[in-house]
Amino acid sequence: MDVFASAQAAADNWLQAVAECVAQLSSLPRGANLGFVYATDAFSPDLRSIVRYLKDALGVDLWVGSVGVGICAVGREYYETPALSVMVGAFPPNSFRLFNTVSEGLDRFIAEHGAWFAAKQARFGVVHGDPRNRRLPQLITRLAAAVNDGFLVGGLTSTRSLYTQVSGEVTEGGLSGVLFAPEVPVATTLTQSCAPFGAPHEITQCQDNIIMTLDGRPALDVFYDEIGDILSRDLNKAARYIAAALLVPGSDTRDYLVRNLVGVDPRARLLAIGETVQPGQVLQFCRRDPANAMKDMRRMLRELKERIPHPPRGAIYYSCLGRGRYMFGENSEELKVIQQEFGELPLTGFFCNGEISHNRLYGYTGVLTLFL
Structure with a gap:
């Protein structure tokens, strides 16, 4: 029935x-x-x-x-x-x-x-x-x-x-x-729609949704290293393809939460994402990939x-x-x-x-x- x-x-x-x-x-x-x-x-x-x-x-x-x-x-x-x-x-x-x-x-x-x-x-x-x-x-x-x-x-x-x-x-x-x-x-x-790439990074300094340092380095420098020279020259294009993946602690399937990149500060080398974060969280960058x-x-x-x-x-x-x-x-x-x-x-x-x-x-x- x-x-x-x-x-x-x-x-x-x-x-x-x-x-x-x-x-x-x-x-x-x-x-x-x-x-x-x-x-x-x-x-x-x-x-x-x-x-x-x-x-x-x-x-x-x-x-x-x-x-x-x-x-x-x-x-x-x-x-x-x-x-x-x-x-x-x-x-x-x-x-x-x-x-x-x-x-x-x-x-x-x-x-x-x-x-x-x-x-x-x-x-x-x-x-x-x-x-x-x-x-x-x-x-x-x-x-x-x-x-x-x-x-x-x-x-x-x-x-x-x-x-x-x-x-x-x-x-x-x-x-x-x-x-x-x-x-x-x-x-x-x-x-998931977004595939992580590069290495996981520990958030070492942050305030609300603004990340100051990853692994003790300026967050924007780490971001530039991960996405490469071409996307680094066009941040508007990068924001259309790249996001932040916050790894879920204790997940045996490497689960992650995708959050948009919402801003950068080139002078202070800061990176802002669409989520409040805490020191010690692990972040990995990810790309939107229709095929994957x-x-x-x-x-x-x-x-x-x-x-x-x-x-x-x-x-x-x-x-x-x-x-x-x-x-x-x-x-x-x-x-x-x-x-x-x-x-x-x-x-x-x-x-x-x-x-x-x-x-x-x-x-x-x-x-x-x-x-x-």
Whole structure:
């Protein structure tokens, strides 16, 4: 029996798009009780109406989702056009719990949901974040720790309009989403877009996001040595291809967080990146590489397929805005590769302003979650 179904539609107005999605979901999974909805940001002012229509038309009361500059569907990416991607699932009763915006501390979240996730031993969640909230990286880490040292997946809203999310109702301002009990089996992994090169370097002197020295040497001198003379002469070009990879301590897979280079000071020989850093952290420079990114994605899909016990029933994919058409071209190649590996698997998701995996905020990654 199918327990997931997905739909996608592009249309000039939200009513036409959501009606087309509802028509595609005419064979709704029996017992469907949770939906995921992602809209391109052209529909962000209409998200409340879209959710209300989906609830009434499908009889599914609980929805989570967000808006994105681009959205993901089965074998298709949508950009620069009003579009919707929807997936509904039939989950065991009381196997999931929606939570609304966590914007500062976790006291209210724990008061409302702590007894449930403690009793259920829930350790997995799908979350959406508002990138305007500066506490978000810390909130992600703290939320994962609070939920039984759990594992979160998701992404930050990307938009040129309203920063709207869905968690039961339309919300914004922090983290929102849904927690799942262990009786909902999942498998998840991520793929990187940027390949490290050169040697790892210890951050020896820094302040906030400004790196003064690497390995005791001026940070900008180390950067110039790593990227070579040609790129050193054109820092604007270098910034389009080169980023900083902060190695994750204790990772047995040499995991790393990619952060943009945001500024240099040629006089003081300083380097600034898009992340607050601490002395002792290890940094390696990395380059955006479409060929290696696609190679790594195929590896990820192959390894994920090998480790799951049976074919998946549904999927959610969160990808960086810097991937998709900007890395692989205009032909939806990123989503087509997933389709090639898993067939017509119901799938939804969006292109994010930062991707969430486990307890960290990533950049330039693709995070795939399979419902088994």
